[in-house]
Amino acid sequence: MPPPWKRIVAAPASRLSHVPRRVQRYFVIYATLLIAAWVSWKWIFQPDWESNRAIEKSLNEDKVFFGSNMRPEFSDMIQIKSMDTRLLPSDENFKQRLVIVGDVHGCKDELQALLDKVKFRAPHDHLTLTGDMISKGPDSAGVVSLARSLSASCVRGNHEDRMLLALADMRGHHAALPGPAEDPTDAQDLLDEESFSHGDYTFRSLAREFDDKQIKWLQACPVILRVGEIAGLGEMVVVHAGLVPGIPLERQDPYHVMNMRTIDLDTRLPSENREGTPWEKLWNKYQSHVPPQSAERSSVVYGHDSKRGKNIHKYSFGLDSGCVAGGRLTALVIEAGRKGEVAKTRTVDVKCKTYWQKSQSKTNNKSET
Amino acid sequence: MVIRTPLLLSLLVTLAALVHAIPTLRRRDADIESLYGITALRRDHSGKRGDNKQKYFHESTFHPHYDGRFADKVLSYDDRRANLVVMMKTYLSAMHEIGTETWIMHGSLLGWWWNRKIMPWDSDVDVQVSEAGMDFLAAYHNMTIHHYQLPGEAKGRDYMLEINPHYVNGSTADKLNVIDARWIDTHTGLFIDITALRRDKEAEAKGMKGVMMCKDKHRYEEAQIFPLRDSFFEGIPVKIPYAYAELLEEEYGTKALTRVNFEKHHFDEEKMEWIPLK
Numbered sequence: 001m002p003p004p005w006k007r008i009v010a011a012p013a014s015r016l017s018h019v020p021r022r023v024q025r026y027f028v029i030y031a032t033l034l035i036a037a038w039v040s041w042k043w044i045f046q047p048d049w050e051s052n053r054a055i056e057k058s059l060n061e062d063k064v065f066f067g068s069n070m071r072p073e074f075s076d077m078i079q080i081k082s083m084d085t086r087l088l089p090s091d092e093n094f095k096q097r098l099v100i101v102g103d104v105h106g107c108k109d110e111l112q113a114l115l116d117k118v119k120f121r122a123p124h125d126h127l128t129l130t131g132d133m134i135s136k137g138p139d140s141a142g143v144v145s146l147a148r149s150l151s152a153s154c155v156r157g158n159h160e161d162r163m164l165l166a167l168a169d170m171r172g173h174h175a176a177l178p179g180p181a182e183d184p185t186d187a188q189d190l191l192d193e194e195s196f197s198h199g200d201y202t203f204r205s206l207a208r209e210f211d212d213k214q215i216k217w218l219q220a221c222p223v224i225l226r227v228g229e230i231a232g233l234g235e236m237v238v239v240h241a242g243l244v245p246g247i248p249l250e251r252q253d254p255y256h257v258m259n260m261r262t263i264d265l266d267t268r269l270p271s272e273n274r275e276g277t278p279w280e281k282l283w284n285k286y287q288s289h290v291p292p293q294s295a296e297r298s299s300v301v302y303g304h305d306s307k308r309g310k311n312i313h314k315y316s317f318g319l320d321s322g323c324v325a326g327g328r329l330t331a332l333v334i335e336a337g338r339k340g341e342v343a344k345t346r347t348v349d350v351k352c353k354t355y356w357q358k359s360q361s362k363t364n365n366k367s368e369t
Numbered sequence: 370m371v372i373r374t375p376l377l378l379s380l381l382v383t384l385a386a387l388v389h390a391i392p393t394l395r396r397r398d399a400d401i402e403s404l405y406g407i408t409a410l411r412r413d414h415s416g417k418r419g420d421n422k423q424k425y426f427h428e429s430t431f432h433p434h435y436d437g438r439f440a441d442k443v444l445s446y447d448d449r450r451a452n453l454v455v456m457m458k459t460y461l462s463a464m465h466e467i468g469t470e471t472w473i474m475h476g477s478l479l480g481w482w483w484n485r486k487i488m489p490w491d492s493d494v495d496v497q498v499s500e501a502g503m504d505f506l507a508a509y510h511n512m513t514i515h516h517y518q519l520p521g522e523a524k525g526r527d528y529m530l531e532i533n534p535h536y537v538n539g540s541t542a543d544k545l546n547v548i549d550a551r552w553i554d555t556h557t558g559l560f561i562d563i564t565a566l567r568r569d570k571e572a573e574a575k576g577m578k579g580v581m582m583c584k585d586k587h588r589y590e591e592a593q594i595f596p597l598r599d600s601f602f603e604g605i606p607v608k609i610p611y612a613y614a615e616l617l618e619e620e621y622g623t624k625a626l627t628r629v630n631f632e633k634h635h636f637d638e639e640k641m642e643w644i645p646l647k
Contacts, residue, residue, distance in 0.1 A: 066627045070484045070641045072613065075599040075606075165596035165611065172470075198499075198595030255614040267627045269618065 051277060055285045058265040065268040067247040072254060076168060077161075080249055081222035083153055087126040088228050089336035089343060094124040098227070098334040100238060102130050102303040102310075102319030103157065106137025108146060110329045110352045118333055118348050122150050128225065130303035130319055131157025131240030131258070134218070135206055136356040137324045144214045154221040157240040157304065158258045164219060166200045167207040223254045227301075230334060232342030233315070234287075234297030241304040242279040244270055245286035261305055278308070280316040287315040301332060310347065317345070326354030398425060399512065399531065401438045407514065407527065407555055414441045424545035425533045429558065434493065436551070440558020452559050454487055454603055457494050459517045459528050460552045460561050461605040467510060469502040471563070472597055472608035474587075474616075479625060481602050481609065482617055484641045490632040494561050497583065500539075503549055503565040507532040514555070527555045539567045539584065547584040566594065589616070 071079070089098050099118055104111050120127065127150050134140035136159075147154065156164075210218070226249065227236040237243065242260040243252055246268070253270075262276035263269070270279055283300060290296045303320035305311070310330050311318030323329035328349040335344045401413040415427035415437030429437030444452065457477075464471040473481055475495040480488040487494060498506065511532040518525040531553060535546035550563040564583040572580035572588075579591035593616055597608040610616055617626060629636040634643040 064627065064629050066623075068629050068636055068638050069482055069626070072482060072609075073485075073600060074609070077598075162596060162611070165598060168599070169596045198591055200592070200596055203596070253614060255612065259614075264623060267623045269623045269626055271618070272615070 051281070052285070054265055055277065055282055058268070058282070059286060059289060065246065066270075067244060067251060067253075067268070071251045074254070076164070076219060077156070077254060078220065078222040079252075079254060080224045080226060081153075082226040083126075083128075083228055085228050087153075088230065089334050091336040091338055094121070095335065096124040096126065097336075098126050098128065098230075100128045100130060100301045100317070100319065100332045100334070102321060102330045103132040103306065103323065104129060104134075104137070104143050104329065105132055105159075105324035105356070106134055106140040106143055107323050107329060107352055107355065108137075108139040108142035110323055110350055111143060111146060114329050114331050114348065114350045117350055118331055120150075127152035128227070128238055128301075129154045130238055130301060131155045131221070132159045132303060132320075133157070134163060135159040135203070138355055140206060141209045141211075141214060144210065144217060148214070148217050153225055153238070154218075155225050155238050155240050156218075156221045156223050156258060160218050160221060161258055162200065163203045163207050164215075166203040167215065169198075170204055170207065223257050224249050224252065230299075230343045231337055231340055233299040233345075234290075234292075235295070236299050236301065236334075238301045240302060241272075242270065242302055243283065243300055244268055244279070245283050259304075274307075280311065280313060280318065284313045284315050310349070312347065317347075319347075321349060323352040324356045325358070327352060398427075399438075404438055407529065408439050409556075410439065410441060412441075413437060421545050423535075423543075425535055426531075426546075426548055426551060434560075435558040436553050436560055437558070439553065439555050444557060444559070449559065450489065452554060452557050453491075453494065455519060455526075456528070456552065456554055456559060456561055457487060458603050458605050459515065459526075460496065461602065461607050462517075463515045463528070463530070463552075464498075465606050467506070469498055469505055469510075470597060470608050471496050471498045471502065472594075472610055473497075473602060474610070475620065477602070478610070478613060479617055479621060481600070481607070482613065482626070483636065483643070485600070485602055486642075487603065488632075489634055489643050489645065495564075496561060497564050497566050498550075500565050500567045503532070503536055503563075506530065506550060507534075507536065529553045529555055536565060539570070541582070541584055541586050543584065547586075549584065 073079075087096075087098070090096050099115070099120060101111065101114060115127070127147065129147060129152055131154065133143050133147065133154065137143075207215075223239065225238040227238055230236045237249065240258045241256070243249075243257060244263065256270040259272045260270035260279055261272050261274060263279040263282050264271065264276050265282070280300075287297060287299070299315040299317070301317040301319065303318070305318060306320045306322035306325065306327065308318060309327070310321045317332050319330045319332055321328040321330045329352055330347055330349040333346050333348055337343050400417070401408065401410065401415075414429050414431065416430045417427040417437075420427050427437060429435040429440060431437075431441070432443050435443065443449075461471070473495060474497050476491045477487065477494045477496070480486055480491060510530055513530050515528045515530065516525055517528065529552075530550065532550045533546050533548060535543055536549040538546070547564070548562045549565045552561040552563060554560065564585055566581050566583055566589070569577075569580040569582040569588060581589045581591050581594060593612040594610045596611055598611060598613070600607055600609045629638075630646075631643075633646050635646055636642075637644050
């Protein structure tokens with residue numbers, strides 16, 4: 001005689017044994033499926049559905065959003081340039097293409113390898129860089145000289161911005177200040193430099209790597225490059241970080257254009273933090289509401305966000321795949337469709353060596369990105 | 370008793386030398402007597418007598434926004450506003466000429482962001498200089514008078530740059546001297562407060578790098594302020610902190626950058642002006 005507790009435990013099991021095996025098996029399968037469905041709804045589809053609904057709601061709202069102010073304007077910074085329309089992809093003669101490359105960060109060898117991989121044919125194909133071409137990597141000056149030799153187009157990234165401002169500050173002072181590279185043995189000198197350079201001496205020494213022509217070329221990079229009309233993609237625009245939908249290019253705040261990652265749906269105020277909706281989500285949703293033939297239809301090619309990596313949507317092309325930190329260098333190749341048909345886009349990338357790690361930025365945490 | 374003349378003489382000379390050698394306590398502040406010829410007043414209206422002895426700048430007895438050495442009455446609201454704009458312009462222009470970098474913060478930065486002007490309801494302007502800049506001003510430009518020809522004023526107007534000697538004390542514990550310098554309109558007694566941005570030595574001692582502070586206890590990341598940008602404010606060249614958008618959002622929140630109705634004013638996007646609501 002088994003003890004009473006054993007009978008109780010055994011009872012349901014024995015009762016279960018009356019249920020046919022097949023039904024038992026199906027029960028398990030259905031239960032698993034049900035749980036799987038619930039989990040995927042809860043963790044994948046519902047958040048996505050909710051964020052889409054929030055974006056839709058924000059797009060349908062009729063109120064005053066961010067962007068009513070006068071656009072901040074600065075000396076020595078060009079807001080917009082338009083690319084020469086003759087450089088646009090074409091299906092005639094040489095079948096010229098547009099090759100747009102994400103954040104190079106001084107990785108000259110990788111840029112060369114990528115150009116070889118896409119079989120870049122100068123002077124027919126046209127190269128455009130999405131900013132942050134310099135700093136962190138091994139050969140910033142080399143990248144600029146390669147870009148210049150190919151008559152490439154560029155936009156101003158946050159690293160170009162900081163370097164050029166630090167350089168202007170350096171040049172603007174009454175007397176020439178000693179640099180860290182000039183006399184590394186003199187501790188007093190270094191301290192002095194530190195107190196004068198407001199902590200951005202990494203950018204000051206970077207500035208010294210370039211010659212005057214390279215600096216001029218970098219200064220001429222606009223915050224926003226208007227590439228022009230590309231069949232199927234509307235007006236193509238290149239920026240470093242992002243754009244706020246619904247605000248004309250002339251009135252986009254340059255700081256945000258060079259730094260944004262997310263956008264607040266309630267106010268449409270962009271931010272470089274990661275809380276909030278990724279700006280490109282709102283951008284794509286906004287574009288899907290714009291009629292195809294409208295002048296407002298526009299696609300953006302950008303870099304800046306290596307953490308999200310290559311990020312291709314219908315109306316936005318994120319190309320920073322973290323090359324300098326050992327990721328990949330990505331190019332967007334745009335070819336003209338046959339006889340004005342929709343243009344063909346594809347991405348090509350190459351593997352990069354690791355030149356830089358996040359912990360390397362000691363002096364200045366704003367320069368990490 | 371006979372004292373011989375040479376001895377008497379040498380005694381006198383020694384005494385005189387001694388008197389010179391004894392360090393005398395000198396006044397540190399510029400009181401109204403020292404400003405006769407610059408101020409139109411004869412009687413001091415500053416609240417000096419009621420103030421703590423350690424406090425350097427004395428506001429007037431009748432209003433905290435006026436310097437009692439130069440004013441004995443408040444201006445009308447409109448007059449004050451007009452003078453504020455002129456003061457900002459003359460200050461920026463003087464700093465630009467001297468070559469000391471100065472930048473705008475707080476309410477003035479917000480005004481710049483909206484339309485590069487002082488907001489109509491803003492009661493003061495906020496400017497900062499670097500510590501090195503303040504050293505330079507203290508060493509070469511303290512108590513200097515700057516003359517400006519103003520439209521509609523035949524005689525022009527004098528502004529005085531006065532540095533608080535306590536600026537060398539960077540401690541926030543020195544609560545009586547949080548203002549490091551002033552740009553004073555000698556005609557109206559209105560002034561602009563100037564604060565120096567310093568390294569936060571306490572934070573640095575704790576191992577944090579790149580933290581800056583003012584004696585008014587505002588703290589910033591160095592990388593948010595520097596390198597400075599060049600722009601214009603009220604039509605005069607001005608420096609703007611690097612991460613202006615971030616600083617504004619942190620200080621005032623998103624609403625301050627999106628709301629177009631504020632303090633009984635409406636921002637007109639066509640005119641790019643704050644229009645008073647009736």
